[in-house]
Amino acid sequence: xxxxxxxxWRKRQGGTRGGALAAAVExxxxxxAELFAECELLRTRATQSGLRxxxxxxSLSALDQLPPRWRDDPDELPxxxxxxxxxxxxxxxxxxxxxxxxILASGQPVVRLASGREIDVVTAGxxxxxxxxxxxxxxxxxxxxxGPEAISR
Numbered sequence: 001x002x003x004x005x006x007x008x009w010r011k012r013q014g015g016t017r018g019g020a021l022a023a024a025v026e027x028x029x030x031x032x033a034e035l036f037a038e039c040e041l042l043r044t045r046a047t048q049s050g051l052r053x054x055x056x057x058x059s060l061s062a063l064d065q066l067p068p069r070w071r072d073d074p075d076e077l078p079x080x081x082x083x084x085x086x087x088x089x090x091x092x093x094x095x096x097x098x099x100x101x102x103i104l105a106s107g108q109p110v111v112r113l114a115s116g117r118e119i120d121v122v123t124a125g126x127x128x129x130x131x132x133x134x135x136x137x138x139x140x141x142x143x144x145x146x147g148p149e150a151i152s153r
Contacts, residue, residue, distance in 0.1 A: 021103045021107055021109070022102075022103035022105075025101050025102065025103050025109075029100060029101065032101060033090070033093055033094075033101055036086045036089060036090060036101060036109060037055065037086070037087075037090040038086075039053075039083040039084075039086050039087045039090070040083070041076070041079050041080050041083045042063075042080055042083035042084055042087055043083075043087075045066075045069075045070060045080065046063065046066070049066050049067075051063070051066065053087065055087075055090055055091055055094050055095075056091065056095070057091060057095060057137065057140050057141075057144075059091070060087075060088065060091055060135075060136040060137040060140050061135075061136075061137040063084070063087075063136055063137075064128075064132075064135040064136055064137050064138075068129075068132060070129060071129075071130070077129055077130065078126065078129075080129050081122075081125045081126035081127075081128065081129030081130060082122055082125060082126065083125065084125035084126075084128050084129055084136060085121040085122035085123065085124055085125020085126060085128075086109070086121065086122065086125065087125070087136075088121045088124060088125055088136050088139055088140060089101065089109065089110075089111045089119070089121035089122075091140060092111045092113075092119065092121070092140060092143055092144070093111060095144070096113065096114075096143070096144045097114065098113060098114025098115075099111050099112070099113050099114065099143075100112055102118065104118075108120070108122065109121070109122060110122075111143070113143065117143075119139070119143045121139075124136070124139045
């Protein structure tokens with residue numbers, strides 16, 4: 001997945017897509033978590049709709065209730081979906097014990113739960129932005145259970 005701000009960071013680090021990002025998450029997990037949490041486009045659109053994103057599970061439910069005006073702009077849709085996924089991941093990492101960011105060999109950021117499950121939050125965010133399903137709050141609830149029945153995408 002191409003994430004513009006990460007591409008610029010990779011160039012400065014002189015690393016490959018997956019390798020440099022994985023090393024950064026390992027060496028500075030808090031810094032990378034802050035970078036993933038920026039979600040600037042999503043936060044801007046939420047604020048314009050009167051919603052304050054406070055990195056809580058309740059804010060995911062509130063996002064699910066927003067009218068999907070972003071679907072009217074095919075250029076913005078994938079960026080907003082990417083941000084929605086990173087925001088879902090941010091809420092998981094900040095509120096679910098043992099959840100942490102991880103990077104697949106492909107360079108794709110995922111959330112790894114204490115159980116070892118990987119949650120492909122970016123794909124979930126893109127699905128949500130395009131179709132409204134699964135809802136972000138639903139993905140959070142299923143992932144936060146972290147039992148054998150929890151869904152890993």
